[in-house]
């Protein structure tokens with residue numbers, strides 16, 4: 001049995017690393033997927049370079065192929081670039097400014113500015129209980145101001161009364177004054193677009209910005225914007241300065257590569273997603289969902305995720321078996337420490353287990369805060385194989401050698417050994433109480 005156990009551990013640690021060849025081969029496929037998803041070419045290039053750096057040499061999880069592993073790494077990198085978890089970078093509109101807070105919507109004609117203005121106003125009114133005033137600054141298209149008025153009526157949001165003959169800047173000023181006098185929390189400024197980016201549009205946007213001093217400037221862009229997304233986002237950000245992006249028409253079959261392109265060139269988050277023509281078709285931005293969609297390889301990603309989970313579960317189960325036999329050497333402790341670091345730290349984990357309050361206190365006393373995991377693993381790595389298997393071999397001179405090898409004091413080595421003894425005792429005790437250990441290892 002012990003042969004089988006060590007066999008498993010060998011396999012776990014000896015799964016191999018991604019070679020440059022593996023990575024390049026997989027990246028060819030991935031480049032195609034990104035281009036198909038309409039990610040702009042320069043972004044594809046810089047993105048795949050970044051992935052190559054990260055992927056070469058990375059460990060391959062057992063039971064997946066190197067190619068699948070690269071897909072997972074690409075996916076993680078995409079999620080990271082798109083803004084981590086929802087609530088982080090993509091965490092919605094910022095209203096943290098003195099009222100009335102102005103939100104200016106900019107973008108090309110037909111991108112969905114007016115529709116998205118209505119959607120956001122509706123959400124702020126109904127869900128967030130804000131008093132919102134909408135104003136159309138689009139004096140170019142004949143029925144544009146009327147379009148916003150109708151949206152206001154449909155969604156119970158006030159619109160600034162239409163005054164013929166006023167220009168965008170005048171309307172913006174009038175909207176701010178009306179909002180101040182009327183006690184509004186938010187003013188939504190829906191601007192006019194053009195079919196292409198041009199100088200007059202940029203000048204107009206800058207003037208409106210100066211007049212209204214908006215707290216948010218959202219670039220509204222069609223998810224099918226494709227290769228132009230980079231120019232679009234760059235121009236608006238450089239000339240006007242955007243604070244975020246609203247991506248419309250994500251209900252279509254576009255894969256949303258524009259989200260990555262625009263975020264890559266501006267560093268500004270995608271904040272909202274439009275998923276239909278109706279006023280309630282507005283969603284928060286979830287990087288993982290978009291990453292799945294851009295990559296179009298969601299199946300492979302979940303396969304690799306499951307494989308990694310299975311490995312962790314397998315490790316935990318083997319560990320539990322060993323401990324139940326009262327065997328817990330320093331190799332096991334090192335493995336534990338690595339796992340715990342992965343799971344968000346010991347203290348948070350211990351807090352979840354019943355009846356270990358006392359142990360947690362001891363561990364705290366042993367200074368096992370989450371930052372020292374790495375150092376403790378380093379101490380163990382400086383020991384010989386025999387010392388790890390039989391900690392009692394570690395007498396003064398060996399301790400000195402280990403301390404020097406891992407750059408710590410002998411007292412740190414002592415602390416670690418003491419902690420190991422306490423844990424081994426605890427494991428033995430808990431192993432006898434049936435179920436307890438299973439529960440604990442399940443938590444790992």
Ligand code: GDP
Pocket residue numbers: 107108109110111112113114115116193220248249250251252273274275276277281
């Ligand atoms: P604007 O010129 O930027 O103000 O664009 P509009 O708001 O007038 O929208 C142009 C067209 O796109 C309209 O027919 C909208 O109904 C449609 N539209 C806007 N957002 C979405 C969306 O998220 N999904 C879909 N399917 N259509 C949208």
Ligand code: MG
Pocket residue numbers: 113114115138144190191
């Ligand atoms: Mg419009």
